[in-house]
Structure formats: C-alpha cells, structure tokens
Amino acid sequence: MFQVNPHYAKLPGSYLFAEIGRRVRAFQAANTDINVISLGIGDVSVPLTPAVIKALHEATDEMGTKSSFKGYGPEQGYDFLREAIVASDYKARGMDIGADEVFVSDGAKCDVGNFQELFADDVRIAVTDPVYPVYVDSNAMSGRTGSFVNDNWDKLIYLPCTAENNFVPDFPKETPDVIYLCYPNNPTGTVLNRDALKAWVDYARNNGAIILYDSAYKAFISGDDIPHSIYEIDGAREVAVEFRSYSKTAGFTGLRCAYTVVPKDIQVKGQKVDLNAMWNRRQCTKYNGCPYIVQKAAAAVHSAEGQAESAAIVKGYMDNATKVRQTLKNMGMEVYGGEHAPYVWIRTPKLGNGYTPSWDFFQHVLDNAHVVCTPGAGFGPSGETYARFTAFAAPANTDEALARLKASL
Numbered sequence: 471m472f473q474v475n476p477h478y479a480k481l482p483g484s485y486l487f488a489e490i491g492r493r494v495r496a497f498q499a500a501n502t503d504i505n506v507i508s509l510g511i512g513d514v515s516v517p518l519t520p521a522v523i524k525a526l527h528e529a530t531d532e533m534g535t536k537s538s539f540k541g542y543g544p545e546q547g548y549d550f551l552r553e554a555i556v557a558s559d560y561k562a563r564g565m566d567i568g569a570d571e572v573f574v575s576d577g578a579k580c581d582v583g584n585f586q587e588l589f590a591d592d593v594r595i596a597v598t599d600p601v602y603p604v605y606v607d608s609n610a611m612s613g614r615t616g617s618f619v620n621d622n623w624d625k626l627i628y629l630p631c632t633a634e635n636n637f638v639p640d641f642p643k644e645t646p647d648v649i650y651l652c653y654p655n656n657p658t659g660t661v662l663n664r665d666a667l668k669a670w671v672d673y674a675r676n677n678g679a680i681i682l683y684d685s686a687y688k689a690f691i692s693g694d695d696i697p698h699s700i701y702e703i704d705g706a707r708e709v710a711v712e713f714r715s716y717s718k719t720a721g722f723t724g725l726r727c728a729y730t731v732v733p734k735d736i737q738v739k740g741q742k743v744d745l746n747a748m749w750n751r752r753q754c755t756k757y758n759g760c761p762y763i764v765q766k767a768a769a770a771v772h773s774a775e776g777q778a779e780s781a782a783i784v785k786g787y788m789d790n791a792t793k794v795r796q797t798l799k800n801m802g803m804e805v806y807g808g809e810h811a812p813y814v815w816i817r818t819p820k821l822g823n824g825y826t827p828s829w830d831f832f833q834h835v836l837d838n839a840h841v842v843c844t845p846g847a848g849f850g851p852s853g854e855t856y857a858r859f860t861a862f863a864a865p866a867n868t869d870e871a872l873a874r875l876k877a878s879l
C-alpha cells in the first residue's frame with residue numbers, strides 16, 4: 471500500500487496569490503464596471519526585446535535544418551551561454567568564476583527549490599522573514615521545517631527583517647547550516663551593503679554554514695556601492711551558491727532561462743565539499759537541459775545590443791518604482807525599498823490604534839482605490855503590517871493606480 475510524503479499535509483493551505491485572486495474575483499463580480507489595476511503579482515509587462523526575438527528566430531530556423539538541428543544538449547547548458555555569462559556577469563566585474571561552475575536551467579525557482587536536495591535531512595534552515603516562499607516550502611516538503619503552528623514553522627530559523635533593524639537580518643541565537651539570502655530582496659525591495667553582506671559571508675565561514683544567494687534582481691541595482699553578486703565579497707567562493715535568472719532582467723518569465731553558480735571551492739570549516747560535482751550529478755540525473763533556442767535567446771541578452779535593450783526596460787520599471795515610492799511617501803506612508811529593486815514595501819498605515827493588519831489593508835485598498843497590492847503577511851510573520859507594491863505594471867497603469875491611491879486613502 472503506498473503512502474504519500476507526510477510533509478505535504480503540513481503545508482499551510484491557500485497559496486498567497488490564490489487568495490488574492492479569489493478576493494479580486496469576488497470584488498469584480500460585485501463591481502463589474504470597475505477596472506481593477508494590479509500592483510500585486512511580480513510578473514513583467516514589457517515584451518522581449520528585438521535582439522532576443524532575432525536570436526529566437528535564427529535558432530528556430532537552425533532547428534529546422536538537418537545540418538544545424540540540435541537534439542539533447544549538455545545538461546549543464548551550452549558552452550556558448552556559460553562562457554557569455556562568465557564574461558559579462560563575472561569576469562567583467564572582476565570576479566573569478568569558471569564556466570564549469572555555471573549551470574544553466576529553465577528557472578531560478580526550480581533551482582532554488584531543488585538545491586536543498588543536496589543537504590542532509592536534519593540541516594537547520596534559516597530564511598529572512600518576510601521571504602520568497604519557495605525557500606521555505608521546498609524545505610517543508612522535505613520535512614526540515616518541523617510543524618506549522620501559529621503561522622510559524624517550529625524548526626525553521628527566522629531572520630526578521632523589519633523597519634526596526636533597517637531590513638538587515640541579525641545573526642540568530644541558534645546556528646543555521648543553510649542560510650537563504652535574496653538581495654535585492656523580494657518582497658521588501660531592500661538591499662544589503664557590502665559590509666552587511668561581508669558580515670554574513672564571514673558568519674557562514676566561521677559557523678560551517680552555506681549561503682544560498684538569490685540575486686534574481688541584480689540588474690535593478692544602481693551604482694557600484696551595493697554588491698551585485700555575493701562573489702564580490704572575499705571568501706564567498708567557499709561558502710556561497712548564487713542563483714540568477716533572465717526572468718525579471720530580460721522579460722523571460724514566459725520563455726524560461728536561469729543559471730546557478732556552484733563554486734568548486736565550497737568547504738565547511740576547511741573541509742572541501744564538492745557541491746559542484748553533486749549538483750552536476752543531480753542535474754544530469756533529473757534534468758535534460760534548457761532548450762537550445764532559449765539558450766540562444768539568453769546569449770543574445772549578453773550581447774552589446776541585448777545589454778542596452780534590457781537596461782532600458784529595467785530603467786522603465788525603476789522609473790515606475792520611483793513614482794510609487796514618491797507618491798506613497800508624499801501620502802505620509804512609511805516607505806522602504808524600491809531604490810535598487812522593482813518592489814516598494816510599505817508599513818500599512820494606522821487606520822485604528824495600531825498598524826493595520828496586512829490583509830485588512832489589502833482589502834481596504836481594493837475596495838477604495840480598486841488597486842491590488844500584496845499583503846505582507848503572505849510572505850511570513852514579519853510581513854504582518856506591511857504591504858508590497860510592484861513596479862512591473864505599464865507606466866500608464868502605474869500612474870492611474872497611484873492617482874486612485876492618492877484620491878481614496
């Protein structure tokens with residue numbers, strides 16, 4: 471008689487965006503004449519750029535010709551893409567990463583969700599709170615987070631990031647083995663400066679921990695003060711794996727391409743641990759590679775033309791972020807993030823005695839401004855009394871949403 475993985479039953483029910491969708495549909499059903507604008511979900515709105523489309527067409531034609539047709543490709547990704555990544559994302563910024571340390575895939579979500587397979591069942595996991603839910607749920611499915619009681623996993627180490635600590639996580643009382651960091655951060659839009667990131671790299675080195683560093687939003691950083699990669703920090707090659715994606719930086723959310731850097735120098739307290747070989751073994755066993763056509767498109771993002779085009783798109787989103795920040799600030803709200811990330815994180819204003827619970831604020835904004843935001847509680851306990859607004863909507867929709875917020879809150 472088969473039994474199912476018992477850990478799935480512990481997962482809390484309704485997924486954040488499903489509940490948001492349910493509430494928006496209920497509102498629309500009762501108000502068919504109102505057009506609701508979403509500053510909620512983190513999906514892009516600008517289409518793929520000309521350089522990417524050209525590469526897609528060319529690669530498609532190659533697939534239809536006997537001499538250039540490609541079947542299974544390397545599980546790790548084609549060399550042309552791995553080398554382009556190393557040259558433009560690492561070597562050009564002075565970082566020493568080898569092409570054989572880069573693993574191309576069809577998404578950072580799957581990589582970051584799958585990577586926990588390489589660790590023992592009883593490793594202690596730490597996540598910043600609020601958090602991108604994939605880190606938590608993938609470990610919950612493997613039974614590492616204990617039981618979910620009172621909105622908390624009892625074996626998960628939460629690193630609260632709130633206005634009180636300026637969104638810089640403090641070192642926890644219990645020592646974690648695996649630490650998930652995401653900067654620029656989703657959902658708070660905040661960043662770690664060089665000293666703060668170095669402190670975490672040193673902490674990992676001193677405590678035999680590993681950092682899984684999600685830098686899906688690195689292209690939204692302006693200036694060179696904020697590290698774009700964890701490998702800008704000395705010693706990070708020994709304690710950090712980095713996840714990146716073309717999704718937000720080049721509009722690939724529907725096309726699907728990402729990569730993970732697994733250095734060959736990873737060690738735990740001086741002892742080498744060949745995570746690179748393990749991830750390679752894992753990928754070769756369970757994955758057959760990102761499509762050739764898509765990898766050609768990703769390589770085009772690294773061309774001079776592609777870089778200029780994606781920078782222009784990112785600038786458009788950041789112009790939105792600036793408008794969202796400024797408008798909400800002018801309305802008297804406590805506003806965070808949105809300077810190096812397409813997310814603006816606000817403290818829900820006081821409607822009664824204290825800060826408004828985030829789902830109440832969500833409903834208030836939906837009912838009065840007909841705008842969708844994301845309630846902070848959906849990202850973890852420290853997100854309560856916060857809400858996220860994204861900069862991914864079209865500029866005209868962003869302007870209209872902000873005008874409504876100003877008029878009705």
Ligand SMILES: *Cc1c(COP(=O)(O)O)cnc(C)c1O
Binds near residue numbers: 512656717723
């Ligand atoms: C959007 C996002 C990603 C990208 O995921 P893909 O699967 O590559 O689309 C990764 N991490 C975070 C935190 C994100 O918000």
